[in-house]
Amino acid sequence: MNIVMLAPKLIPYIEAIRAKHFPKAKPFEITGIRFDDNAMDDKFDDLLIFSNQATAIISYATTVPGKFWVQNPMGGNDGAAFIVPGPYEDSHVLGIHLKSKPDIAHEAWVQCGKIKYARDVDKDGMIDAWEPEKNEYGNGLNIHRANKYGITPNVNKWSAGCQVSQIAAAHEAAIEMHKGSMNVKTPISYLLTEAKDWFEFLGTEEVKKFILGLVE
Numbered sequence: 531m532n533i534v535m536l537a538p539k540l541i542p543y544i545e546a547i548r549a550k551h552f553p554k555a556k557p558f559e560i561t562g563i564r565f566d567d568n569a570m571d572d573k574f575d576d577l578l579i580f581s582n583q584a585t586a587i588i589s590y591a592t593t594v595p596g597k598f599w600v601q602n603p604m605g606g607n608d609g610a611a612f613i614v615p616g617p618y619e620d621s622h623v624l625g626i627h628l629k630s631k632p633d634i635a636h637e638a639w640v641q642c643g644k645i646k647y648a649r650d651v652d653k654d655g656m657i658d659a660w661e662p663e664k665n666e667y668g669n670g671l672n673i674h675r676a677n678k679y680g681i682t683p684n685v686n687k688w689s690a691g692c693q694v695s696q697i698a699a700a701h702e703a704a705i706e707m708h709k710g711s712m713n714v715k716t717p718i719s720y721l722l723t724e725a726k727d728w729f730e731f732l733g734t735e736e737v738k739k740f741i742l743g744l745v746e
């Protein structure tokens with residue numbers, strides 16, 4: 531299936547929002563937008579934007595874990611990990627997601643820097659104010675795809691805290707974009723935003739509608 535959403539007109543907005551957090555732009559960047567903090571619906575209702583200076587690839591995605599891992603935290607942890615919105619400089623590098631599981635393993639962006647996250651200790655699928663944030667390294671909060679082909683309907687087990695693209699073709703196209711834009715051994719910087727962060731740049735509160743409206 532070939533459903534890759536390209537939005538070159540999004541580039542000035544991405545540059546503006548990223549310039550608030552990063553001193554220098556990189557030739558390839560990943561920006562997430564969390565629209566819905568609630569993990570219990572198992573929906574790919576967030577967006578991941580992969581961009582170089584010329585164009586952006588948009589994929590429907592999740593930036594929160596799926597219900598299964600909320601209720602059954604991975605590795606005996608007290609709650610599923612939710613990345614805290616914010617800028618993460620040199621946070622990911624191109625590599626293999628879940629190298630140890632050949633049936634799932636695939637090329638993706640693996641965590642190589644510090645990423646702040648919170649654990650959903652009461653397992654309600656949301657991060658509450660009392661659930662403390664951590665600042666940790668090497669926790670495998672990767673940026674990868676769901677099913678190898680097509681469009682995966684629900685999050686299910688695909689995210690225990692990773693940022694996951696719903697559209698396989700968009701993930702593949704983004705990897706090609708990365709390889710064509712810069713040395714893939716150099717880490718890239720992930721920025722996780724929320725819809726409200728975009729209001730001042732877009733001039734509308736209908737952030738998702740506006741961004742998808744830029745797709746060519």
Ligand SMILES: [Ca+2]
Nearest residue numbers: 566568569571
């Ligand atoms: Ca959701």
Ligand SMILES: [Ca+2]
Nearest residue numbers: 650656657658
């Ligand atoms: Ca909670």
